[in-house]
Amino acid sequence: MADTRAGFVALIGEPNAGKSTLLNRMVGAKVSIVTHKVQTTRARIRGVALEGDAQIVFVDTPGLFRPRRRLDRAMVAAAWGGAADADAVVLLVEAHRGLTDGVQTILEALNERLAEGQAVALAINKIDRVKAEALLALSEKLNAAYPFMRTFMISAEKGYGVDDLRRWLAGILPVGPWLYPEDQIADLPMRMIAAEITREKLTLRLHQELPYQLTVETEQWQDRKDGSTRIDQVIYVARDGHKGIVLGHKGETIKAISQAARAEMAEFLGRPVHLFLQVRVRPNWLDEAERYSEMGLDFREGD
Numbered sequence: 471m472a473d474t475r476a477g478f479v480a481l482i483g484e485p486n487a488g489k490s491t492l493l494n495r496m497v498g499a500k501v502s503i504v505t506h507k508v509q510t511t512r513a514r515i516r517g518v519a520l521e522g523d524a525q526i527v528f529v530d531t532p533g534l535f536r537p538r539r540r541l542d543r544a545m546v547a548a549a550w551g552g553a554a555d556a557d558a559v560v561l562l563v564e565a566h567r568g569l570t571d572g573v574q575t576i577l578e579a580l581n582e583r584l585a586e587g588q589a590v591a592l593a594i595n596k597i598d599r600v601k602a603e604a605l606l607a608l609s610e611k612l613n614a615a616y617p618f619m620r621t622f623m624i625s626a627e628k629g630y631g632v633d634d635l636r637r638w639l640a641g642i643l644p645v646g647p648w649l650y651p652e653d654q655i656a657d658l659p660m661r662m663i664a665a666e667i668t669r670e671k672l673t674l675r676l677h678q679e680l681p682y683q684l685t686v687e688t689e690q691w692q693d694r695k696d697g698s699t700r701i702d703q704v705i706y707v708a709r710d711g712h713k714g715i716v717l718g719h720k721g722e723t724i725k726a727i728s729q730a731a732r733a734e735m736a737e738f739l740g741r742p743v744h745l746f747l748q749v750r751v752r753p754n755w756l757d758e759a760e761r762y763s764e765m766g767l768d769f770r771e772g773d
């Protein structure tokens with residue numbers, strides 16, 4: 471029997487480095503449509519790629535910016551927590567911009583926050599924009615600043631080098647069962663996107679009231695014959711008091727969130743959506759299946 475492999479890969483880099491483009495290439499489907507307006511607090515799953523017997527789960531970390539306020543610092547810590555928990559990290563650097571201050575900050579943080587021996591690869595992206603000589607010099611400079619396990623020269627947009635990177639990632643992931651059952655993968659992006667849309671509306675609406683303590687799961691997805699889709703989601707909160715905040719006075723908050731989320735889902739799917747939201751209190755959800763919740767994954771075995 472062939473050994474399967476599975477694990478989490480965190481893609482990091484400055485804004486605009488090409489993370490979404492690379493992800494779309496690797497996953498082969500457009501799943502990373504999620505807006506970037508909001509700094510969410512936990513790593514979230516962005517896509518699942520299959521390569522041979524390996525299942526690569528890409529997670530996205532919130533912006534790795536320079537923290538000033540306390541809340542920002544907490545978010546940055548969460549972002550690095552996501553990267554530190556990942557089985558591999560890929561740092562994307564733009565070939566034509568090189569070692570910017572932003573990249574320098576990330577390199578320092580890599581040195582500080584990641585354990586020695588964690589697999590970190592450098593992917594110099596947008597190589598279609600520069601000459602080969604410049605690439606070698608940049609690669610040397612970056613490798614002098616951090617001991618990357620491997621360096622890849624890629625163009626996420628044109629697809630150069632992307633297969634090599636994916637193969638390498640597949641090879642270094644731990645041996646183990648897949649994190650998502652095969653028959654769920656096709657469906658996964660849509661469910662994830664729908665959950666992410668609701669989570670975004672919650673975040674926008676509740677601002678800093680519930681920063682870390684809720685998660686959204688899409689429990690049911692039903693495409694109906696009349697051309698509409700019924701989506702049932704559960705919003706898990708950690709405490710009773712939080713349930714009240716999410717519901718709002720006379721249910722006004724949840725109603726507004728539901729309307730906003732439903733409108734966006736309908737636009738995205740191009741069909742009418744009936745959205746049913748439920749708020750459940752699950753006191754220890756943050757500790758349950760630590761790994762999944764820590765990584766912001768809405769996944770439960772056997773579901």
Ligand SMILES: Nc1nc2c(ncn2[C@@H]2O[C@H](COP(=O)(O)OP(=O)(O)OP(=O)(O)O)[C@@H](O)[C@H]2O)c(=O)[nH]1
Nearest residue numbers: 485486487488489490491506595596625626627628
């Ligand atoms: N020339 C060139 N452009 C690229 C390449 N990869 C990405 N881009 C462009 O770079 C821009 C940013 O790409 P995104 O994938 O949105 O970058 P991102 O890192 O996800 O950005 P944020 O969401 O802001 O963090 C887009 O206009 C892409 O088309 C590449 O290999 N070559």
